[in-house]
Ligand SMILES: CCCCCCCCCCCCCC(=O)CC(=O)SCCNC(=O)CCNC(=O)[C@H](O)C(C)(C)COP(=O)(O)OP(=O)(O)OC[C@H]1O[C@@H](n2cnc3c(N)ncnc32)[C@H](O)[C@@H]1OP(=O)(O)O
């Protein structure tokens with residue numbers, strides 16, 4: 010007998026839903042009965058995820074939407090699209106959109122620093138603010154915002170000064186959001202995965218991946234489906 014759908018009639022927004030961890034999160038949320046807004050810079054990738062949701066969870070109202078989380082006008086337009094289609098704010102929002110532009114510090118360009126901080130940190134800020142504002146304005150009784158950090162934000166990593174800063178920032182932003190938004194019934198959490206095999210990690214030199222795989226008890230990278238924040242209590246509204 011199938012487990013009860015714990016997120017029936019819940020609207021979930023997932024940025025970066027077109028790939029990797031974000032796609033796996035969309036699939037898991039849909040399995041739990043949620044209607045999922047798959048948001049990604051690449052509408053083709055978002056539509057690919059949408060096709061999988063329609064196949065695996067037919068009959069639920071899912072949508073694919075293009076947005077650039079690093080640009081406030083794009084986030085504003087996204088929230089307007091969500092409101093006009095669902096007539097309500099998301100109850101769950103997962104900030105999974107992210108990029109890397111790895112380089113050693115002495116060679117790291119300002120552009121590579123800025124682009125990673127703009128997507129990973131500012132993008133998380135813009136979505137968190139917009140979703141929280143929509144919940145407060147609507148009078149909805151709370152929600153859950155889950156932000157993808159990284160263990161790199163805690164311990165640093167060779168070649169990732171920009172990325173590490175962005176993920177450390179996501180953690181600090183999320184802790185502050187949790188303190189400020191609790192009075193509206195909105196809980197905010199950060200997930201800090203280790204290496205998960207996705208298109209993001211495909212860019213990592215094999216010799217580096219081999220080094221890290223050797224540090225991992227299973228001897229391999231994690232898998233996106235094993236990392237969905239749904240397992241980590243996204244439904245703990
Ligand atoms: C609680 C326990 C924590 C344990 C530590 C966990 C921290 C790291 C785990 C990260 C897991 C989460 C990852 C994540 O959030 C998603 C991502 O960010 S995926 C991308 C991860 N990126 C990297 O790890 C950077 C990999 N490195 C590179 O891409 C290139 O090296 C770089 C572009 C920086 C430079 O390229 P190049 O000039 O060609 O130099 P080489 O590649 O030849 O490297 C020179 C030398 O340095 C070694 N090296 C490079 N990066 C790392 C690294 N991250 N860790 C260890 N060693 C590294 C490389 O192996 C070479 O060594 P040699 O012996 O000289 O061959």
Ligand SMILES: NC(=O)C1=CN([C@@H]2O[C@H](COP(=O)(O)OP(=O)(O)OC[C@H]3O[C@@H](n4cnc5c(N)ncnc54)[C@H](O)[C@@H]3O)[C@@H](O)[C@H]2O)C=CC1
Nearest residue numbers: 025027028029030050077078106107157159204205207209
């Ligand atoms: N894969 C890993 O080892 C780890 C990943 N993470 C984090 O998890 C999140 C997801 O990572 P992956 O699934 O591995 O990456 P991925 O590269 O597979 O997917 C990232 C998605 O974000 C989208 N995106 C990029 N910039 C965007 C923007 N400006 N606006 C909207 N969408 C944008 C991309 O199009 C892509 O579909 C990221 O925040 C990443 O930093 C954290 C720890 C480990």
